[in-house]
Amino acid sequence: MKITEVETFLLDIPLKQRAITDSQTRLTSVEFIAVRIDTDEGISGWGFNWNYTKGSRAVQVVIDDNYAPLLKGKDPLNRKVLVRELFYTNHFIGRVGITQVGLCAVDLALWDIRLKAAGQPLWKYLGAHKDKVKAYNTDGGWLSWSTDELIQDMTSIVDRGFDAVKMKLGRPDPREDYERVKAVRQALGDQVKLMVDVNTVWDLKTAIVWGRRLEEFNIEWLEEPLHPFDKKAHAELAHRLDVPIAIGETIYTKYDFRDYIESGAVDIVQADCTKLSGIDEWLDVAALARSYNLECIPHTNVQQKLHVQLAAVTPNAPMVEYCYESLVDIWENPVRVTNGYYSLPEEPGLGCKLTDDVLKTYRIG
Ligand SMILES: [Mg+2]
Numbered sequence: 001m002k003i004t005e006v007e008t009f010l011l012d013i014p015l016k017q018r019a020i021t022d023s024q025t026r027l028t029s030v031e032f033i034a035v036r037i038d039t040d041e042g043i044s045g046w047g048f049n050w051n052y053t054k055g056s057r058a059v060q061v062v063i064d065d066n067y068a069p070l071l072k073g074k075d076p077l078n079r080k081v082l083v084r085e086l087f088y089t090n091h092f093i094g095r096v097g098i099t100q101v102g103l104c105a106v107d108l109a110l111w112d113i114r115l116k117a118a119g120q121p122l123w124k125y126l127g128a129h130k131d132k133v134k135a136y137n138t139d140g141g142w143l144s145w146s147t148d149e150l151i152q153d154m155t156s157i158v159d160r161g162f163d164a165v166k167m168k169l170g171r172p173d174p175r176e177d178y179e180r181v182k183a184v185r186q187a188l189g190d191q192v193k194l195m196v197d198v199n200t201v202w203d204l205k206t207a208i209v210w211g212r213r214l215e216e217f218n219i220e221w222l223e224e225p226l227h228p229f230d231k232k233a234h235a236e237l238a239h240r241l242d243v244p245i246a247i248g249e250t251i252y253t254k255y256d257f258r259d260y261i262e263s264g265a266v267d268i269v270q271a272d273c274t275k276l277s278g279i280d281e282w283l284d285v286a287a288l289a290r291s292y293n294l295e296c297i298p299h300t301n302v303q304q305k306l307h308v309q310l311a312a313v314t315p316n317a318p319m320v321e322y323c324y325e326s327l328v329d330i331w332e333n334p335v336r337v338t339n340g341y342y343s344l345p346e347e348p349g350l351g352c353k354l355t356d357d358v359l360k361t362y363r364i365g
Contacts, residue, residue: 001117003076005038006068006106008060010365013358016326021144023170023199030302030327031056032362033102034354035063037109039076043116046353047108049101049274050302057365062102066090071106077117079110083277096252100277107278108306112350119348122279123312133308133342134164134319136193138301141167147180151187161339164193164220164319170201174210185217197223200250204233211241221246221268231256234265246270249299253277257285261292272299273306282310290316302327305335305351308342330358 011032019028031051038044049059066089074082086106090099111122118125140153150167157165167184169177177196185194196219202210207225214222221244226233228250238245248270251257260266269289273282286296296316298307301323311317320342328334332353335342345351 001043001075001077001113002040003037003071003074004040005036006063006071007036007038008063008068009034009036009359009363010057010060011354011359011362012364013327013330013362015324019144020142022168022197023143023201025052025199026144027052030324032302032354033059033063033105034359035105035109037071037076037106037113039113041117043113045076045109045112045114045116046350047105047110047112048303048352048354049105049108051101052301055098056101058098059102059105060365062090062093062099063106066093066099067102067106076110076113079107079114080280082110083107083280087277100252101274104274104276104278107280108350108352111279112352116349121309121345121347122306122350123309123344126283126309126313128312129315130312131344133311133317133344135162135322135337135340135342136164136166136195136297136319137162138166138197138321138323139325141165141184143168143170147183150180151183154184155187158188158192162322162337163191163340164195166195166197166223166321169196169198174202174206178210178213181214181217181219190218193220194218195220195223195246198225200224200226200228202226204230204237207233207237208240211237211243215241215243219243223247223268223270224249231260231263231265234260235263238265238267244268246297248272249275251275254281254284254288258288261288261294267294269294269296270299271296272303273310274303275299279306279310283314286310286314286317290314297321302330303352304328304342305331305345308335308344309351312344330354 223246244267246268271285289296
């Protein structure tokens, strides 16, 4: 099989709900890079990556200028060789960030070709460990919600069958965070798992003081409390607190995960395939976490269909985040949650193609 064409699509897809906020971002739309790789045997593979700020046009340039010329004429089934070759085109323009976002999109398209040729979805091709995947819900609890809205939001999510929910922290005064968690815990009762997410904005002192105080509310984990590059501070925090520390959505290589894990700086490994170089590296990180008896619970917001399949083949991946419900129907055959569990896709391939209507309506480049 030979690659004949590589086409990229830059999209900006608006949320079908009011703006949502965490401690870093106010979000009204999501950028996507979609990649289609054609072959001489009539199979086309679709990959993607996403971004909730701006700048994905730079990713498109990297794929078009660096990766596409190297891919054409090659056998797409030699994915590991190709991904390594693409990585080495990035020598002086950055090993992670824009280059890796594009590399992952290509990796996913190459996987899609592999899976379509094999006639199976990812999770069956790799060997299933479970046939349904538990969901936890992050689609409420936004930082700009009032406390009343927050409680209404979280209780309605639980009423829909979710027994694990996450809320955002990181208001300028941590006392407000404390009061909001207190109110939500009182409203939900003790049986619902409650996670909190700081999105990296606390310093170590704040995290030690307020992380400790929040422990009285039986928090399942404290997510991204500190600057994501500061492994030393995370290790210090994990040593000081009883509440598990979760991190991963802004960690970009298995080597960084190794260093976090080895130093005891992380308890819940939230590896995101779209922030790593793709599926193979995600599987490496999940296996690494397993060898340290750590759970790997992937970060996700628009890419649930990818991560539920990865969780389905991973013994130490007990659940997957559920978020951005208003964007679920941008995908062909999206996975859905019923009574707190994701369905798994049955169609051959990776299953991460945006609908033709979305590709046409929201394309900006
Ligand atoms: Mg998070």
